[in-house]
Amino acid sequence: MDRLSIVVPCYNEEEVLKITFQALRDTLNDLAKKNKISPDSFLLFVDDGSKDLTWKLIEEEHAAFPKQVYGVKLAGNVGHQFALTAGLLTAKDMSDVTISIDADLQDDLNAIEEMIDKFHEGNDIVYGVRKERKTDSFFKRTTAQCFYKLMEMMGVKSVYNHADFRLMSRRAVEQFSKYQETNLYLRGMVPLIGYQTEKVYYDRKERAAGESKYPLKKMLALAFNGISSFSIKPISMVMGLGLCIVFFSILAAIYALVSYFTGNVEPGWTSLILSIWFLGGLQLLAIGLVGQYIGKIYMEVKHRPRYNVEKVLSNEDTNELETDKL
Ligand code: UDP
Ligand code: MG
Numbered sequence: 446m447d448r449l450s451i452v453v454p455c456y457n458e459e460e461v462l463k464i465t466f467q468a469l470r471d472t473l474n475d476l477a478k479k480n481k482i483s484p485d486s487f488l489l490f491v492d493d494g495s496k497d498l499t500w501k502l503i504e505e506e507h508a509a510f511p512k513q514v515y516g517v518k519l520a521g522n523v524g525h526q527f528a529l530t531a532g533l534l535t536a537k538d539m540s541d542v543t544i545s546i547d548a549d550l551q552d553d554l555n556a557i558e559e560m561i562d563k564f565h566e567g568n569d570i571v572y573g574v575r576k577e578r579k580t581d582s583f584f585k586r587t588t589a590q591c592f593y594k595l596m597e598m599m600g601v602k603s604v605y606n607h608a609d610f611r612l613m614s615r616r617a618v619e620q621f622s623k624y625q626e627t628n629l630y631l632r633g634m635v636p637l638i639g640y641q642t643e644k645v646y647y648d649r650k651e652r653a654a655g656e657s658k659y660p661l662k663k664m665l666a667l668a669f670n671g672i673s674s675f676s677i678k679p680i681s682m683v684m685g686l687g688l689c690i691v692f693f694s695i696l697a698a699i700y701a702l703v704s705y706f707t708g709n710v711e712p713g714w715t716s717l718i719l720s721i722w723f724l725g726g727l728q729l730l731a732i733g734l735v736g737q738y739i740g741k742i743y744m745e746v747k748h749r750p751r752y753n754v755e756k757v758l759s760n761e762d763t764n765e766l767e768t769d770k771l
Contacts, residue, residue, distance in 0.1 A: 449476070449486035449561070450515075450540035452532035454525055455503070456493040458548040460655035462502045465548050470513055472554050481561050486540070489515045490548075491532040494522035525659070526629040526667075529609060537618045544612045549655065551580075552610040553647035560612040560645055569617040569640035573610035575649045592668050599676040602636045604644070611635065626747045630671040639753050677740030684733025690726030697722045 451469055455462065469488050477484045492500045503516040517535050519528060529545055536543045542564055546552050552573055560571040581589070593605050609631055613621065620638045636642075659667075672679070698719050705715045 446480065446483040447541040447564075448539070449473070449482040450536035450543045451486075451488045451557075452491065452529065452536050452543055452545045453488065453548050454491045454493055454528035454532060454545075455495060455499050455548040456522060456525070456528070456658045457495045457497045457499060458655060458658075459495075459498040459502060461549050461653050462490075462499060462506075464653050465550055466502075466506050466514065468550060468554055469546075470510065472557055473513060476558060476561060479558075481558065481565075482542075485512065487513050487515050489517065489532050489536050491528045491535075492516065492518045493524070493528035494519050524663075525609070526631055529631060530629055533613070533618050534622055537615060537622065541615050542612060543615070543618055544610075546610050547608075550653040551650050552608075553650065556610070556645045556647040563643040563645065564612055564614065566643075567641060568612075568643040569614040570635060570638065570642040571612040572604045572607045572642065572644045574604065574644045574646050575606045575608075576646045577648065580649055580651045588664070592671075595668075596633075596671060599672050599678045601633050601671065601675040603632050603671070604636065607632065607644075614640070616640075620750070620753050623750045624747075626674065626749070628670055628674045630667070630674050633671055633675045637749070640755055677737075677743065680733060680736035680740045683729060683736060687726055687729030687731070687733050690722065691730060692726075694719065694722035694726050 451473070453465065453469070458465070466488075473482070473486050473488065476482045477486060490503045490506075492503060500516070500518050503514070503518075506514045507516050517531060519531060523531075533543060533545065542561070544557060544560060546554075546557075556573050560573070563571045593603070596603050613635070617635075617638055617640050620640070621634065624634055624637070626634075701710075701715045701718055704710045
């Protein structure tokens with residue numbers, strides 16, 4: 446039977462942790478009782494440099510349930526995405542399948558069983574997707590929606606209305622660990638892995654206790670990171686704009702020359718206005734062109750895997766094939 450780990454990033458979550466411990470342990474016990482996961486499944490809490498009693502609570506819970514509750518303490522606050530990655534990579538070697546969930550219990554724990562079922566059906570990645578955003582404020586809802594639309598426009602593959610509540614098989618996490626980039630945006634990275642995926646739908650609830658650790662500033666930073674880590678479209682847009690302006694300068698030239706010959710212009714205006722349009726366009730075009738190369742360098746330095754092997758058919762013993770090197 447598969448050993449499940451549930452990874453929970455926590456930053457200053459002392460108010461909610463007690464409820465979370467209980468609820469998640471109940472979930473584990475319930476699933477083990479139904480024979481869906483092995484009884485040695487565990488929870489892994491990652492303390493993202495909290496300034497309150499979060500770590501102390503995790504220590505106490507580990508002391509009370511040493512087989513079920515594990516903890517990792519990061520040396521400082523590195524942010525949700527990094528804390529989650531630290532958890533995933535720690536859990537990778539100890540479990541067959543991992544689910545990540547926020548500490549605040551906004552995500553529906555009942556969806557976990559469905560995720561496990563989908564995993565047993567052969568999916569390596571299962572996304573938790575929110576049905577509606579009734580409990581989010583109007584502001585959060587609209588900004589989030591704009592963000593997903595913008596990501597789509599920029600050509601970033603990501604799952605609509607999915608945050609970081611997801612299941613990943615051990616080999617999916619293994620593959621994920623090969624993405625060595627420093628600017629993490631997990632919602633964009635996981636779809637790159639490319640293994641068989643499924644979705645489960647759930648209603649997102651209010652925070653069980655405490656308040657959001659994602660103020661507008663952090664949200665904007667995440668959004669910008671999401672776009673800039675996955676798309677060099679903004680650079681292409683600058684280049685496109687440069688091209689348009691150069692083209693426009695030709696129209697402006699015709700207009701200026703006609704005005705010049707019909708004689709109703711100030712002396713010097715024609716040459717001045719033409720230079721402004723043409724040079725401006727040319728400069729943008731050149732910046733865009735340089736940007737294209739920088740974009741390529743950017744993509745190269747990430748050293749992302751060029752492909753991920755899903756299955757191999759051969760007459761050899763597949764375990765001995767190093768699939769990476771195929
Ligand atoms: N979190 C974290 N480090 C941070 C900020 C948040 O580990 O710097 C965790 C937090 O404890 C929670 C999850 O990330 O488990 C999501 O944060 P939150 O629920 O505050 O975000 P929201 O649901 O409001 O977008
Ligand atoms: Mg939350």
